Amino acid sequence: MSATVEETTELAPRLPADNLRRAVRIGICGLGTVGSGTVNVMARNGEEIAARCGRPVEIVQVGARRDNAACDTSKLNVTREIFDVADNPDVDILVELIGGTTVARELVLAAINNGKHIVTANKALIAEHGNELFAAAAEKGVTIAYEAAVAGGIPIIKSLREGLVGNRIQWLAGIINGTGNYILTEMRDKGRSFAEALAQAQELGYAEADPTFDVEGIDAAHKLVIMASLAFAMPLAFDKVYTEGISGVSSEDIRYADELGYRIKHLGIARRTEHGVELRVHPTLIPQRRLIANVNGVMNAVLVNGDAVGPTLYYGAGAGAEATASAVIADIVDVARTLEAKPDQRVPAAGVAEGSQAGPQVLPMDEVVTSYYLRISAHDKPGVMSQVAKICSDQGISIEALIQHEPAEGEALVPVVILTSRAKEARLREAVAQIEALDTVEGEVVRIRVETLG
């Protein structure tokens, strides 16, 4: 290479004309946002991708029920029968971009059965059926790559599975749903209510007409179990994630959090403990000084703490046509490079060699230990605070910070805001039930978990 330094004048890399490796042949199923983005980026950056891959990458077939004006398919071989792609003997890698978990599962299983490698952006498919699919792929000696399933274009799967492989990962915490982060950012920056911010997100196309999947944390839970399975080398355990959405977060709580030096983010958290792995998605107060507290709008970020490396953070676009295509193409190149290699020369789909996974112990939510933000609506009478403090103390919980303002003009109720010490979830729930039962307290106590991420 050193000999050719002065001879090359190309500004972009290019596969040499005498390259002998045959093209890797891709079949893409699905021409929605990600599918069209993938077709466009591969067309635009094709030469550079081939140079990096060491061989040409060709789209030999596209399976899609309809065309998409966002990409030009006039030069592509398009079929309306997506299962044709799984059966096409010319296809080396099937790229599953149709979404959903029923047809997608069948399609992927059919392709695996035909000896094809799989690249997918489908978080629900991997989170819910990954254990089955990985086993089927291992049996056939093919691989399943799913970088695009988590946090869009951020190479977090690769980082967890390869980049941090020397570490015992202790915990990770991620802002892994852009819609939810956009809503919380708008609520904080513009003082909007949840409903107003959601409507705004829907208008901008960031949120679906039915936003449940995003705002209630199901999408984040899918991504969290995928990351946790790699971080802790355990099977995917989607049904064991504790999930709490952001629809109950009020702009009042965001203001109080600010006052205490915190931001409220919707986090997916996975933590290794002696008794099992915590898997939880919920609104969380985090100190403003943490980098991840300053990740705003639709952007995603994942903070990973390894025993050797310490904290590392990965930030970028968590969705979007080309950001997700970036991850799909990275997977295609990984698979293409090792197409003819032996199965054990590839990075295993589950992150560890077969038969090596750790147990699936997930810590029940009652056993999780963390701190809490509590907002209590109390009558402005003497003695309320001592009652609350006594209840907490009886459960082994101490009060670390407190905000109590004067009642607003003409208001009988005052909000009392508390930050607690670390306590078991079950203890906290008991304390909250007792506080709610007090005569001097009205309605439900707002409870948001607090993580220092330090």
Add this chain to the structure above:
Amino acid sequence: MSATVEETTELAPRLPADNLRRAVRIGICGLGTVGSGTVNVMARNGEEIAARCGRPVEIVQVGARRDNAACDTSKLNVTREIFDVADNPDVDILVELIGGTTVARELVLAAINNGKHIVTANKALIAEHGNELFAAAAEKGVTIAYEAAVAGGIPIIKSLREGLVGNRIQWLAGIINGTGNYILTEMRDKGRSFAEALAQAQELGYAEADPTFDVEGIDAAHKLVIMASLAFAMPLAFDKVYTEGISGVSSEDIRYADELGYRIKHLGIARRTEHGVELRVHPTLIPQRRLIANVNGVMNAVLVNGDAVGPTLYYGAGAGAEATASAVIADIVDVARTLEAKPDQRVPAAGVAEGSQAGPQVLPMDEVVTSYYLRISAHDKPGVMSQVAKICSDQGISIEALIQHEPAEGEALVPVVILTSRAKEARLREAVAQIEALDTVEGEVVRIRVETLG
């Protein structure tokens, strides 16, 4: 795998007893900070690393001129002759952790010549001799891995070379020297002078007795060219990096930057332009709202902008025994996994297949276009500003923001702070020379480049 979910009770992954792949045999040269960190992490996390790697990883020899109390070598085969490791027929991978560019180069070449793969944490070696070493390795069909050479434990090499492979990368900007970032952070947070902050860094062991390498940007330049070579698929061009240190940054400039909404960071910047690649290391004003502006202390971060993925950021510890060991081990596992694979099935050391690199065009610094922060010491007389504005205007430079305070009690000189429009470096230098020649201006004009990183 799904079949064994309920049967496994291990909390950590473990290679199954019936694993048939032979151990990969490591020879480590150098037992300094990183060497001892690597030995310690491999001992502590050995079982998990083997499970992830799919085969045992054994340290079969260590070459070190002396022992290091930081790690236990009593069970290791230690030689005082490091070249023994390069000649040891039992060694598959030589891990070069001795540093420097003379003996290290000979050692690596000797090992390559003996058909061994190389893992190195040596940024100077790769930046200055990488082109030669990669060519030698390609000829022998072995690989050179160097994740630990840039930004410690952050998997930035892997992200650039594999994770973002679908992108045409447009630019990257990194805080890639922890010592310099610690000094600038101390200067801002505590109002310290450069000299005071440097002394503090030396006391804490963050800076060497001779800090030139860190504070003058040579270390950052090494890391920058390595990242640029991967981002733009071009040969390593260390001799073409423009380098400016932070010893000229004053706490006064940090305060003015704050007032304007900026932070001063020592950045390594590489940018693709139509006329060549910019390669430059210098103090830089960046908007406070950018995530990277809030990376403080000894931490590192790299912001990478790809045409498909948009901006992504990678953050973590840029140095330290175990953080760097994390990267060394990730490389070992990568190489171990593909030990028996064909050379073209591995990720190429230079990031592209041989013969595919782009030209080495580096844009001369005079041609670089950016904005500037200027601080002028002017006599408090009418007309100064119109003279300065006229000079800038004649060079096609406009003034975007200005700070001019009252002169301090008893001071004849007032500081005038200007943010300029984007301009070619050559034009700006000409303008500065003319401003310095004005009768109404005293001394040198302070000039710091400004990047929006948007």
